[in-house]
Amino acid sequence: METKFIALTVNGKKYEFLSGSDSIVGIVPWNETLSDTLRQRLDLTGSKEACGEGACGCCTVLVDNRAVSSCMTLTSDCNGKEIITIEGLEDPVTGELDPLQQAFIDYYAFQCGFCTPGIIMAAKGLLIKNPHPTEEEVKDALSGNQCRCISQYHVIDAVMHVSKQISI
Amino acid sequence: MEKKPYRHIGVNRPRIDAREIVTGKAIFLDDFKMKEMLQAKVLRSPYPHAKITRIDISKAEVLPGIHAVLTHKNLPKDVQKWRLGNPPLIPVLTDTVHYVGDAVALVAADSVEIALEACDLIEVEYEQLEPVYYTQDAVKPDAVQIYPELPGNIVPEIEMVGEKMLTHLVRGDVDKALEEADYVEEGVYEYKKFASPMATEPPGVIMWMDKGIVKAYATTQAPEVYNMTLNMRTGMKVETKTFNVGGSFGNKSIMQTTSAYALALAVATGRPVKMYLTKSEQLLIHDMRIGCYMDCKIGLKDGIVTAVKGKWYLDAGALNDLGHVQIAVGMGEMQVALGKCKNWDMDAKVVVTNHVQTGSVRGFGGQEVKSTLMPLVMRAVAKANIDPVEFCINNFSETGDGWYWRDSQWYTAREQEYKHCMRSSAEKFGWSESWKGWNKPTRVEGNKVYGVGVSMHGNADVGEDNCEAYVRLESSGYVYLHNSIPEAGTGQRSNLRKYVAEVLDIEVEHVIVVEPSTENSPWDLGPAGSRSTLTTGHAVTVAAEDARKQLLEGAAKNIFHCPFEELETTDGMIYHRDNPENKVPWIAAFEHFGLTITGVGTYYSDYSKSNFGIYFSEVEVDLETGITKLVRVLVGSDVGQIIDPATLEMQVHGGFGAAAADSGLLEESVLDEYTGRLLTGNLIDYKWRTFDEFPPFDMVIEEGQPEISRFKAIGFGEISGAPGPASMMMAISNAIGKEFCEYPAHPRAILKALGKA
Ligand code: FES
Numbered sequence: 001m002e003t004k005f006i007a008l009t010v011n012g013k014k015y016e017f018l019s020g021s022d023s024i025v026g027i028v029p030w031n032e033t034l035s036d037t038l039r040q041r042l043d044l045t046g047s048k049e050a051c052g053e054g055a056c057g058c059c060t061v062l063v064d065n066r067a068v069s070s071c072m073t074l075t076s077d078c079n080g081k082e083i084i085t086i087e088g089l090e091d092p093v094t095g096e097l098d099p100l101q102q103a104f105i106d107y108y109a110f111q112c113g114f115c116t117p118g119i120i121m122a123a124k125g126l127l128i129k130n131p132h133p134t135e136e137e138v139k140d141a142l143s144g145n146q147c148r149c150i151s152q153y154h155v156i157d158a159v160m161h162v163s164k165q166i167s168i
Numbered sequence: 169m170e171k172k173p174y175r176h177i178g179v180n181r182p183r184i185d186a187r188e189i190v191t192g193k194a195i196f197l198d199d200f201k202m203k204e205m206l207q208a209k210v211l212r213s214p215y216p217h218a219k220i221t222r223i224d225i226s227k228a229e230v231l232p233g234i235h236a237v238l239t240h241k242n243l244p245k246d247v248q249k250w251r252l253g254n255p256p257l258i259p260v261l262t263d264t265v266h267y268v269g270d271a272v273a274l275v276a277a278d279s280v281e282i283a284l285e286a287c288d289l290i291e292v293e294y295e296q297l298e299p300v301y302y303t304q305d306a307v308k309p310d311a312v313q314i315y316p317e318l319p320g321n322i323v324p325e326i327e328m329v330g331e332k333m334l335t336h337l338v339r340g341d342v343d344k345a346l347e348e349a350d351y352v353e354e355g356v357y358e359y360k361k362f363a364s365p366m367a368t369e370p371p372g373v374i375m376w377m378d379k380g381i382v383k384a385y386a387t388t389q390a391p392e393v394y395n396m397t398l399n400m401r402t403g404m405k406v407e408t409k410t411f412n413v414g415g416s417f418g419n420k421s422i423m424q425t426t427s428a429y430a431l432a433l434a435v436a437t438g439r440p441v442k443m444y445l446t447k448s449e450q451l452l453i454h455d456m457r458i459g460c461y462m463d464c465k466i467g468l469k470d471g472i473v474t475a476v477k478g479k480w481y482l483d484a485g486a487l488n489d490l491g492h493v494q495i496a497v498g499m500g501e502m503q504v505a506l507g508k509c510k511n512w513d514m515d516a517k518v519v520v521t522n523h524v525q526t527g528s529v530r531g532f533g534g535q536e537v538k539s540t541l542m543p544l545v546m547r548a549v550a551k552a553n554i555d556p557v558e559f560c561i562n563n564f565s566e567t568g569d570g571w572y573w574r575d576s577q578w579y580t581a582r583e584q585e586y587k588h589c590m591r592s593s594a595e596k597f598g599w600s601e602s603w604k605g606w607n608k609p610t611r612v613e614g615n616k617v618y619g620v621g622v623s624m625h626g627n628a629d630v631g632e633d634n635c636e637a638y639v640r641l642e643s644s645g646y647v648y649l650h651n652s653i654p655e656a657g658t659g660q661r662s663n664l665r666k667y668v669a670e671v672l673d674i675e676v677e678h679v680i681v682v683e684p685s686t687e688n689s690p691w692d693l694g695p696a697g698s699r700s701t702l703t704t705g706h707a708v709t710v711a712a713e714d715a716r717k718q719l720l721e722g723a724a725k726n727i728f729h730c731p732f733e734e735l736e737t738t739d740g741m742i743y744h745r746d747n748p749e750n751k752v753p754w755i756a757a758f759e760h761f762g763l764t765i766t767g768v769g770t771y772y773s774d775y776s777k778s779n780f781g782i783y784f785s786e787v788e789v790d791l792e793t794g795i796t797k798l799v800r801v802l803v804g805s806d807v808g809q810i811i812d813p814a815t816l817e818m819q820v821h822g823g824f825g826a827a828a829a830d831s832g833l834l835e836e837s838v839l840d841e842y843t844g845r846l847l848t849g850n851l852i853d854y855k856w857r858t859f860d861e862f863p864p865f866d867m868v869i870e871e872g873q874p875e876i877s878r879f880k881a882i883g884f885g886e887i888s889g890a891p892g893p894a895s896m897m898m899a900i901s902n903a904i905g906k907e908f909c910e911y912p913a914h915p916r917a918i919l920k921a922l923g924k925a
């Protein structure tokens with residue numbers, strides 16, 4: 001079996017996996033998605049998997065500060081990358097929430113909350129690229145995130161609140 | 169009546185689980201694992217109607233990691249006795265499949281991958297049978313018979329919760345009223361596109377047997393309904409727990425096939441079995457919104473509907489769940505909306521077809537009624553040239569009117585005053601400026617025509633079903649609320665603690681709502697039909713009042729030596745009304761260390777009051793392309809007393825989800841009649857509204873303070889989108905200048921109506 005090591009940094013922690021072509025316990029197969037690695041191997045179940053085909057955004061995480069669907073990303077393609085999940089947004093020492101997380105609480109920007117981690121990470125990806133997006137830009141950036149409870153109106157208010165802050 | 173100022177009621181409070189939600193720590197079913205847990209998958213039929221002539225599981229059974237492969241030939245003995253459907257008549261697996269996606273074999277394995285591999289190794293040969301997809305065809309005398317248990321493809325009537333469900337509504341003399349009417353309109357209206365409520369979290373269960381009792385973790389919003397219906401089908405005692413539920417909209421309450429299949433595998437393997445649907449399975453085989461067509465005649469006299477006569481057929485697809493209850497509630501809702509009509513003859517039936525199974529969904533029967541009956545009614549209103557808002561004002565039920573509700577009993581309406589809300593909603597929408605008359609556009613801009621529409625709805629299920637709650641006081645000042653309502657997005661667990669905190673005058677953080685589990689809490693149907701604001705809210709309030717009384721009695725006896733009615737409690741301290749400075753902590757009222765005080769609250773079902781919603785929409789239709797867009801929406805209601813402004817507002821927005829309002833413009837499951845397959849098995853092919861497509865949304869929420877309970881609150885969320893589709897049909901008709909009614913209004917239908925396709 002052909003194998004190689006993959007090094008990932010997830011929420012500031014370094015991991016190294018042996019990755020290979022076969023599905024053997026302990027080896028990350030080539031075709032394992034980042035979503036599976038995060039949820040099943042690292043027990044980081046904050047990001048959700050709902051469609052598994054890149055259409056709902058529930059599984060969104062940051063890879064090198066870009067928001068991606070982790071269900072459509074292969075772990076074996078993430079060698080050397082830095083990954084941030086919803087669990088990595090709050091300050092690990094003080095427990096202080098990221099301004100986006102706080103805004104989602106203050107603006108009641110969720111109902112069931114199943115879509116919320118993905119939406120927050122997609123919004124985070126946008127704000128890293130563009131700290132002061134317009135409402136149109138927010139809607140555009142989130143158009144790949146599904147929320148069937150219909151929290152969109154409140155989500156936009158929450159993200160715009162952060163967008164209007166001087167610095168994030 | 170004057171609105172009272174409250175400490176918590178009517179004030180936004182962060183959700184109990186807010187921090188967990190935004191940090192990803194909230195647990196949903198798929199985030200949880202049990203020891204020894206197996207994964208289940210289903211081999212599904214590629215044909216809509218077929219006989220299995222040969223099935224060979226020998227290769228699948230020997231695959232390493234496989235623990236059970238069940239077919240109609242080797243079901244465990246007990247499972248052979250279970251029956252699905254409602255009434256439960258249909259065996260779990262047979263040698264016949266009844267829709268594309270029907271179960272052929274059930275597999276439990278160490279992993280999802282192994283289970284899927286096993287499914288591939290099962291060899292099946294089928295003999296295809298003729299399918300029937302439409303109710304009109306299914307009820308013909310020579311139609312194909314789908315199940316031997318359901319002659320004529322008609323599902324027999326049912327009793328549930330001790331009630332005979334209303335399926336035939338007869339009142340007054342309908343023929344005479346039709347004769348005397350100024351306008352009589354007749355027509356067939358359909359609402360049958362099996363839209364998918366599509367909660368973001370797919371449906372799923374983990375089930376196992378524990379000392380003869382079925383234990384479940386389920387993505388249900390209503391654990392007691394889940395237990396009750398599974399018990400009805402299997403005869404087994406069921407106890408259910410829930411994690412956070414990722415949206416439900418009524419649609420994940422029961423999950424009848426998924427649950428029965430997982431349980432069959434749990435029985436066969438003696439291990440916990442998880443069955444979690446993929447998004448594609450959710451879109452192809454999970455319970456859709458029920459289809460229907462209505463063949464009806466109505467009479468209008470002096471602007472009032474005075475006669476309704478017709479037939480209403482509901483298409484349950486291949487398996488009925490709560491079709492009769494949807495009929496029964498829908499029948500009641502017709503009378504709520506057309507509250508002045510005294511002459512009725514409506515007959516309804518539930519029919520099976522070779523279409524995907526259906527189930528309960530937000531809007532439950534009422535949305536189906538409003539989407540079929542209201543366009544016909546409005547045709548008469550148009551002939552009479554009456555403003556539709558005036559029609560709503562003059563026809564919606566008022567105090568003293570009444571209805572036969574789902575239990576076939578008569579209820580005289582009380583505290584039913586919504587005219588003010590209708591007028592203020594119309595005013596805020598700018599109806600009088602936008603409404604130019606029937607089939608007249610509001611404005612025309614080149615190829616784009618604009619039109620406005622309105623529809624209304626009301627549901628007396630706000631008072632449905634009995635329930636109980638316990639409120640347990642600890643001497644520490646903390647309070648436990650025992651109720652099994654899960655958090656499925658409505659915020660109701662957090663809202664219920666506000667009732668308790670308000671009665672006991674403590675911080676909401678001092679109320680602990682026990683984990684949602686039917687073992688830990690008394691019976692409650694759960695949040696359905698917007699019931700829990702009034703019903704559970706009442707039970708919880710009474711339980712808190714009972715506990716408060718016991719607490720003050722203890723303090724009066726032990727310390728204050730006065731009638732307990734003269735005592736008050738605030739923030740865990742007790743004092744005499746005339747001397748608030750002299751206060752003692754709760755613990756002083758407890759005679760024995762460690763013992764607690766439990767208050768019990770009960771609500772008895774009562775259908776004599778409905779909620780109300782009016783839905784205004786403005787659409788833009790492109791006459792070249794037929795593309796229709798929502799320009800703006802206004803929803804109006806009087807909710808009595810707001811419990812939590814933010815969650816109420818979001819429930820109103822929620823009318824766009826759940827295959828509710830958007831079944832008017834874009835949501836549908838597309839059936840390929842040649843193969844019997846749905847073509848909408850993913851989130852690209854199934855159309856839904858994305859973030860960048862939401863129109864400006866306005867609301868009018870009044871707080872009329874009806875005398876229905878201490879806090880006077882009426883639930884609203886369930887119906888918020890239900891009048892939407894009919895409102896949009898009217899808006900399109902006005903925009904394009906002719907009557908239009910096809911759900912959803914996709915460009916092809918519009919162009920056809922315009923004579924361009
Ligand atoms: S689960 Fe990854 S986009 Fe839907």
Ligand code: FES
Nearest residue numbers: 111112113147149
């Ligand atoms: S809050 Fe439920 S899906 Fe978005």
